[in-house]
Amino acid sequence: MDELKDKVVVVTGAGNGIGKGIAELFARYGAKVFLATKYDEEGSRVEKEFVESGFWAKYIQTDVSDEESVRSMIAEVGKVMGRIDVLVNNAGITIFKSILEATTADWDKVINTDLKGVFLCSKYVAEHMVVHKNKGSIINISSNHAYRTLPDTEMYAAAKGGVNAMTRSMAISLGQYGIRVNSVCPGFTDTNHYQNWLGAKENPQLLEREILDLHASGRISTPEDIAHIVCFLASDKSGNITGSDFLVDGGLTSRLYYSDKF
Numbered sequence: 001m002d003e004l005k006d007k008v009v010v011v012t013g014a015g016n017g018i019g020k021g022i023a024e025l026f027a028r029y030g031a032k033v034f035l036a037t038k039y040d041e042e043g044s045r046v047e048k049e050f051v052e053s054g055f056w057a058k059y060i061q062t063d064v065s066d067e068e069s070v071r072s073m074i075a076e077v078g079k080v081m082g083r084i085d086v087l088v089n090n091a092g093i094t095i096f097k098s099i100l101e102a103t104t105a106d107w108d109k110v111i112n113t114d115l116k117g118v119f120l121c122s123k124y125v126a127e128h129m130v131v132h133k134n135k136g137s138i139i140n141i142s143s144n145h146a147y148r149t150l151p152d153t154e155m156y157a158a159a160k161g162g163v164n165a166m167t168r169s170m171a172i173s174l175g176q177y178g179i180r181v182n183s184v185c186p187g188f189t190d191t192n193h194y195q196n197w198l199g200a201k202e203n204p205q206l207l208e209r210e211i212l213d214l215h216a217s218g219r220i221s222t223p224e225d226i227a228h229i230v231c232f233l234a235s236d237k238s239g240n241i242t243g244s245d246f247l248v249d250g251g252l253t254s255r256l257y258y259s260d261k262f
């Protein structure tokens, strides 16, 4: 997508999984990509890998749940590039735990990263875009858990439901400045995070078979599947799309219920 060439893009949580896949597709299209992720080891590794592949990439250590960290990351991008065109709020964690055992510390961890993090990054990027009068696109990586969910996911489902609601409000608030805001809601996506979750189950092979059977497409998503729609939402091709959310889940969430009888 030629129009993404030289765009200044910030991807949070770009050290792994979906975020890394999104950052890589932007970089392949010639964008200048900032990898705003929490851990030095993964941030430096991805930066090195991208630069060695001939891409423009820069790692900035960032904790999205910490206001000062977010503020200084955005200030640094602004100082180096003078503009920010695209923000992808991808950083996220999960704690799947019974509500009978979950603590307020667990709640704070999930909400501060998955919901407050989206608020903070969007706030400071939007502020920068408004002050510098540059139009832009914000894309929030939510989850199909914002629509339908499972037992023991209260904290995660609340955060992702909140992300979708906040997406709609931000789209309305920021439209007057030429800033579009949308969310992408992945279902099962093949990342280390997913593999670790699956691996911790009693019978991972059986569960994986069951998961695949629940998909109309017969497969789970890849980070590239998510990256393609994110790049579309960042481009002018989606110029009249704002305040929307997009499921990328192979039809999983469309199913009313599962039965082997039909």
Ligand SMILES: NC(=O)c1ccc[n+]([C@@H]2O[C@H](COP(=O)([O-])OP(=O)(O)OC[C@H]3O[C@@H](n4cnc5c(N)ncnc54)[C@H](O)[C@@H]3O)[C@@H](O)[C@H]2O)c1
Pocket: 012, 013, 014, 015, 016, 017, 018, 019, 036, 037, 038, 039, 042, 062, 063, 064, 065, 090, 091, 092, 093, 113, 117, 141, 142, 143, 144, 185, 186, 187, 188, 189, 190, 191, 192, 193, 194
């Ligand atoms: N993998 C899936 O099946 C799936 C499904 C639906 C939604 N999602 C969402 O997609 C996003 C990415 O998930 P993933 O599977 O790639 O996860 P992952 O664990 O593989 O990667 C998450 C990245 O975010 C970083 N990160 C964590 N906390 C951070 C913080 N406070 N500040 C900055 N960076 C931080 C991690 O270091 C890592 O680089 C998340 O928002 C997740 O909720 C994933």
